[in-house]
Amino acid sequence: MKNWLHGIRTLVWKDLVQEWRSKDMLTAMFAFAILTLFIFNYAIELSPVNRAEIAAGIIWVVIVFAGTLGLNRSFTAEQDQGCFDALVMAVPDLSVIYLAKLLTNFLVMLFLTVLVIPVYSLLYNQSLFSLPLLGVLVLGAWGYAAAGTLIAGMTVQTRMRDLLLPILLFPILMPVNMAVVKAAGGILAGAAWQDYSLWVALLGVYGIIVTVISILVFEYVIRE
Amino acid sequence: MRLEAHDISKSFGSSRVLDGLAISLEGGQMVCLLGRNGAGKTTLLRVLSGLLRPSAGEMRLDGEILDFADDHNRQAVGLVMHQPYLYEHLTGLENLRFYSRLYQTGLEQKELVSHLSRVGLGKSGQKPVRGYSRGMKQRLTLARALLHDPKILLLDEPYTGLDLSGSQLLNKLLLEEQEQGRLILATTHELTYAHQIAKRFDLLSRGKIAESIQNEDLPLQELEAWAARFLDSQPSKKAVPV
Numbered sequence: 001m002k003n004w005l006h007g008i009r010t011l012v013w014k015d016l017v018q019e020w021r022s023k024d025m026l027t028a029m030f031a032f033a034i035l036t037l038f039i040f041n042y043a044i045e046l047s048p049v050n051r052a053e054i055a056a057g058i059i060w061v062v063i064v065f066a067g068t069l070g071l072n073r074s075f076t077a078e079q080d081q082g083c084f085d086a087l088v089m090a091v092p093d094l095s096v097i098y099l100a101k102l103l104t105n106f107l108v109m110l111f112l113t114v115l116v117i118p119v120y121s122l123l124y125n126q127s128l129f130s131l132p133l134l135g136v137l138v139l140g141a142w143g144y145a146a147a148g149t150l151i152a153g154m155t156v157q158t159r160m161r162d163l164l165l166p167i168l169l170f171p172i173l174m175p176v177n178m179a180v181v182k183a184a185g186g187i188l189a190g191a192a193w194q195d196y197s198l199w200v201a202l203l204g205v206y207g208i209i210v211t212v213i214s215i216l217v218f219e220y221v222i223r224e
Numbered sequence: 225m226r227l228e229a230h231d232i233s234k235s236f237g238s239s240r241v242l243d244g245l246a247i248s249l250e251g252g253q254m255v256c257l258l259g260r261n262g263a264g265k266t267t268l269l270r271v272l273s274g275l276l277r278p279s280a281g282e283m284r285l286d287g288e289i290l291d292f293a294d295d296h297n298r299q300a301v302g303l304v305m306h307q308p309y310l311y312e313h314l315t316g317l318e319n320l321r322f323y324s325r326l327y328q329t330g331l332e333q334k335e336l337v338s339h340l341s342r343v344g345l346g347k348s349g350q351k352p353v354r355g356y357s358r359g360m361k362q363r364l365t366l367a368r369a370l371l372h373d374p375k376i377l378l379l380d381e382p383y384t385g386l387d388l389s390g391s392q393l394l395n396k397l398l399l400e401e402q403e404q405g406r407l408i409l410a411t412t413h414e415l416t417y418a419h420q421i422a423k424r425f426d427l428l429s430r431g432k433i434a435e436s437i438q439n440e441d442l443p444l445q446e447l448e449a450w451a452a453r454f455l456d457s458q459p460s461k462k463a464v465p466v
Contacts, residue, residue: 006325006328010325014314017313017314018314082307082308082309083307085307086309089273090298093295
């Protein structure tokens, strides 16, 4: 267990330092997110009636699409320099690589969320600063990163990785997408906890199940 | 220490790259693997390192079956391949520190710097790897491969990118490693350098070790003639169909 945690910490440190210096993922994700928010701002007219539901949808769609850019890059540093082989030989268990990448992707998603929300508030003149909303987005980001890291680990070994990742990932993300939009919409509309608690529970369960399954199958995915 | 591989086969689709190969390697000896491009040298190194599962056959280290599911066995191998396995945005020292932590070597900063100095990179350790030349990366790759004190060292074309002084430094290091009892298998086309340190040369052809020659006071010209005669007489077919 100690070896496991040590391996995860070492890999996350390396990923974050690499990303901080190269800014490959963050720059692309943030630029994409801002551009998409601008497009939505011109394309969709928000009325007081649909404001809550649509705001939740816009925020999550922007985060998911921008996040896909990051997921695509998350394994390429390993792939480009052949470092994946070196990691496979060094770590005590291949699930260490999965969990480290999951944590890095999750942190990057949170960072993106923290950047996107103020920009949205500015553009749409609607405050989104609410702790329950942040909680829902955190749970959604975990589920997204858990599924996305596994699929990115699979597709990075193929020539068509850029195309394959969203095609394989988005159907698996349907429960997360629905749950985030419904729960966040409920929060923004001022609904009672009982009205959206089921969606929050679904997010939690999805995150746990996908993480556990991914830990179990990651070695098979990488080796085969 | 003794590494033995018996009846190793490896197929990719319908192509059989290794076909019942047998090889035996002793600790403290460097063996050079020669063969045409596409003969399966890199595939053999990947199989011996546990990165590829052989389609058939078994490997034994000191008589015990080598099971790469065991992390101790995976970590017994140091590997230098065509790709450097280095992170471009980290410095040379940070790359070594990263791998040192993953292998839990417990090496201190001073020891990591001495690893860098050993490969002639003592003054470049604080520079990001993206600014390194091909030769510098190759030196750092060697330091990385030796960092966790592996029993087995597998090198794929280790002289690639090295200038004269780099190649001489590599030979000096490999001699020291042999003296420490490390088991070394290297593929190379650079017979001039390899001749100075290797104890044996094996020729890989049609998925098998076709011929071997001991390097005991063997003149370089004789070695070159032997290799040329053998390699020139072999068909250039990349792999044997199954």
